[in-house]
Amino acid sequence: MENTNMPKKSPFSLQVDLSKFEKATDEEKRQQDVMSESTTFFKDGMRKLMKNPLAVASIIVLVLIIGTIIIAPMVVPYSYSDIISVGGKRDKTAKNLAPFTYSKKEQSYMDETGEKLFPHIMGTDSMCRDYFIRVVYGTRISLVVGLFASILVLIIGVFYGSVSGYFGGRADLIMMRVVDIIYSLPDMLIIILLSVVLNETLSNTQNPIIKTLGTNMVSIFIVFGLLYWVGMARLVRGEILKIKSNEYILAAKAVGAPSGRIIRTHVIPNCLSVIIITTALQIPSAIFTESFLSFVGMGVKAPMPSLGSLANAAREGLQSYPLQLVFPSVTIVLIVLAFNLLGDGLRDAFDPKLRR
Amino acid sequence: MSSEHALGSSEYLVEVEDLKEYFPIRTGFAKTTMLKAVDGVSFKIKPGETLGLVGESGCGKTTVGRTLLRLYKPTGGRVLFEGKEVTDKNMKEYRKEMQMVFQDPYSSLDPRMTVEDIIGEPLDVHKLYGTKAERRDKILNLMSLVGLNAEHATRYVHEFSGGQRQRIGIARALAVDPKFIVCDEPVSALDVSIQAQVVNMFEELQDKLGVAYLFIAHDLLIVHHISDSIAVMYLGRMVEKADADELMSNPIHPYTQSLLSAVPVPDPETARKQKRIILEGDVPSPLKMPSGCAFRTRCRYATARCATETPPFTDRGGGHMVACWEK
Structure with a gap:
């Protein structure tokens, strides 16, 4: 198409030669109006997360584990604290059985009826209890401790950090020195000392909630509440x-x-993205701490199992029954690895600085 | 509020008297020095008028705008709105009358909010609507006022260009129906072609809505285009203030003269004939202000008197105010 009304380009000019351009038709102009689908930050992040194979795999693993610990106690007819009984009688022969085997009494009972x-x-453990259900309950405890401790850390850390950061000045100075002091305490030592002291004081309580949870669990929560929020507070x-x-903060003030x-x-x-990521990474660390504490007693x-205490109990018969150590250890590794990979995936998906 | 102020309605919309803003800066261990960002600035703006405020980077232009809106607590001086003094206590109601458009359209809009919520925020804060439908109507009206399509309402700001973002910022400032807007370098982050659109839009909005502007910029041509009068600042003080055309054609203060000589002229013939006044040296640190006239260290006409006495801001006829001993 020849545009006659366009100015002629002089040969030495750097000016764009307008005659080489065509006017856009109405249809072409309309094509420009179509913008990409409007996405929210969250949707965009989730889309990226779902593209990360490691993160998806860890989500699947976690869903399987959580599904198992919810459903298994309803399906499996054994209890985590009682010796296996056959036909109403306690079966003392069902000691340290290998997986998928039956004791003599059970075998004869099955043959009879x-x-x-x-x-x-x-299999079973040295006290004739079904080991699978014990591992399931241990996983329950570990996950519950991990989740609640992280929520506790989340609430305290976000509140403290946002107040300190937002108001700044002298308040920030004092609040952050408190954080520095807590940060400088050797945490394992404090955890052990605190759980000893709290055990003493809490064991006399009549509070039904504390009784059902067990004093040790409560002390673990308190320890996390007291010590582990500082990292979150600093980050926030x-x-x-x-x-x-x-x-935009100034703009909101001006309004x-x-x-x-x-x-x-x-x-x-x-x-929010920083908070989500830190919480996801806090869970495995809490599970780890709980397992460690249970391992050292x-x-x-007892008789409430946790993955750490199961591993500790299996230590005694390690040479004869190594599988009893393998099951809880593998579960810990799976959970911690899955949460860590998920946390990494979340960071890649939500951290704007890592955007490609 | 005293009765004297309540009675004293004035012909001016905004009056700023001897505004001071000092920031404490730590200059050593347990030692603070006052940084005099704004040191005694006074001006008046009539309803529907525009005052342009120019000066180089770091001279306190932005601080004037922000202190005026009490985003910073002023160290001294007072601000009168429609003849009544603005204080911390009654500022909340004046937030509806005085608004601000920010320099950087990228950081002045929350990336997690839709356009609708950004423009709606002032409405939410001041509860300026009864129903959800009313809120939406108001927002869509504002959007069409600044030239945005209704379908943009549910989008997030990262989907917009710089010019469109600045329009969103302007719509937010207009949401409370203010009488006065501080425009803090609203076009300096935009491309030149977009600058013209946005500046023209500011003018159209002024014609339609009758708002007054304090237009802060460092581009003298843009300021001349939009302003009724222009004030020039140097190191926290005003050195010259006059009617826009008067200041452009007849600058008196040596600093203004040198600023004007640096303005690019679109015609090469005149540009070649023009002589640029090049200033010697750098801007002195605001922590160590020169005694007397702040400009004397770079001034061609400086004498002994400039070092000892601060020149008063005096009227040289027709409201042309200058602070200089020698000119």
């Missing part, structure tokens, strides 16, 4: 200091928005 007993998927504070320097509203609608949503009270 023709009834099929539920198999011992992971740093993030908020960064967000605070953005002009007259009160501090509470600014924190709620601008500050927290903008540091400071964790949950």
